[in-house]
Amino acid sequence: xxxxxxxxxxxxxxxxxxxxxxxxxxxxxxxxxxxxxxxxxxxxxxxxxxxxxxxxxxxxxxxxxxxxxxxxxxxxxxxxxxxxxxxxxxxxxxxxxxxxxxxxxxxxxxxxxxxxxxxxxxxxxxxxxxxxxxxxxxxxxxxxxxxxxxxxxxxxxxxxxxxxxxxxxxxxxxxxxxxxxxxxxxxxxxxxxxxxxxxxxxxxxxxxxxxxxxxxxxxxxx
Numbered sequence: 001x002x003x004x005x006x007x008x009x010x011x012x013x014x015x016x017x018x019x020x021x022x023x024x025x026x027x028x029x030x031x032x033x034x035x036x037x038x039x040x041x042x043x044x045x046x047x048x049x050x051x052x053x054x055x056x057x058x059x060x061x062x063x064x065x066x067x068x069x070x071x072x073x074x075x076x077x078x079x080x081x082x083x084x085x086x087x088x089x090x091x092x093x094x095x096x097x098x099x100x101x102x103x104x105x106x107x108x109x110x111x112x113x114x115x116x117x118x119x120x121x122x123x124x125x126x127x128x129x130x131x132x133x134x135x136x137x138x139x140x141x142x143x144x145x146x147x148x149x150x151x152x153x154x155x156x157x158x159x160x161x162x163x164x165x166x167x168x169x170x171x172x173x174x175x176x177x178x179x180x181x182x183x184x185x186x187x188x189x190x191x192x193x194x195x196x197x198x199x200x201x202x203x204x205x206x207x208x209x210x211x212x213x214x215x216x217x218x219x220x221x222x
Contacts, residue, residue: 006040006042007222008148008149008150008151008152009026009042009044009147009148009149010026010028010042010044011119011148011151011221011222012115012116012119012121012145012148012151013025013026013044013144013145013146013148014221015115015118015119015145015212015213015218015221016111016112016115016144016145018212018217018221019111019114019115019206019212019213020108020111020112022055022108022142022144023144023145024044024045024046024047024051024130024144024145024146025044025045026042026043026044026045027042027043028040028041028042028043029041029042029043046130047065047130047132047144047146048063048065048072048073048130048132049061049063049065049072049073049074051063051065051132052065052073052132052133052134056133056134056139057134058134058136058137058139059136061073061074061075062074062134062135062136062137063132063133063134063135064076064078064079064132064133064134064135064141065130065131065132066079066130066131066132067129067130067131067146068126068127068128068129072130073132074132074135075135077135078103078133078135078138078141079131079141081103082100082103082104082141083181083184083185086099086100086103087184087185087188088188089188090191091188091189091190091191091192091195092191092192092193094194097189097192097194097195100188100189101140102138102140103140103141104140104141104185105133105140105141105142106140106189106195106198107198107202108142108143109142109143109185109189110195110198110199110202111202111206112142112143112144112145113171113182113186113199114199114202114203114206114213115145115206115213116145116148116168117165117166117167117168117171118165118206118207118213118218119148119151119152119165120151120152120162120163120164120165120166121145121148121150121151121168122150122151122162122168123147123148123149123150124148124150124168124182125168125170125171125180125181125182125183126170126177126179126180126182126183127147128146128147128148129143129144129145129146129181129182130143130144130146131143131144131181132144143182152164152165170183171183171186
């Protein structure tokens with residue numbers, strides 16, 4: 001699109017890495033095929049079972065991964081339980097929140113949400129996401145930023161696009177789209193005082209005291 005730049009997708013992923021130390025890495029390459037120049041490409045890791053093997057020492061299909069297109073690898077039993085049963089429990093009850101922490105890395109999830117809001121990603125959350133974890137090790141699931149070229153200055157899919165950081169409308173009480181996995185988790189977790197206190201601490205940690213989302217560091221990363 002004429003309203004975007006070629007660095008936005010990479011910037012969204014780099015922002016997650018700057019915040020959490022984890023995420024999909026990419027770089028820009030000049031591509032030639034049989035001596036014919038095909039242009040500049042953004043080569044990126046895909047957070048599937050190969051990613052699980054490289055970063056979490058997961059073996060083959062032991063690593064479960066899912067994207068907006070459905071399950072990409074592994075056994076979905078733990079994911080289905082989290083999304084179809086556990087997410088419906090009252091997270092204001094500490095025992096339920098404690099159980100959720102066994103299935104979801106809640107701090108990483110908070111940072112993921114904060115990063116996406118900061119970047120103003122609008123073609124999300126019911127699109128353009130990955131999540132995964134080693135099912136055999138009961139690794140709590142983590143979300144990974146993906147395909148963030150609609151960032152801050154784009155006009156899709158909202159008629160009034162973000163011109164900077166925002167709280168995505170799907171996360172507000174007035175939201176009409178509540179079926180996305182990321183939003184379902186948010187609507188459950190926001191009832192937990194412990195989660196919301198941690199979320200506020202993560203906002204402060206990232207936006208103050210030379211954090212990765214302060215103006216200087218955000219601009220330097222760009």
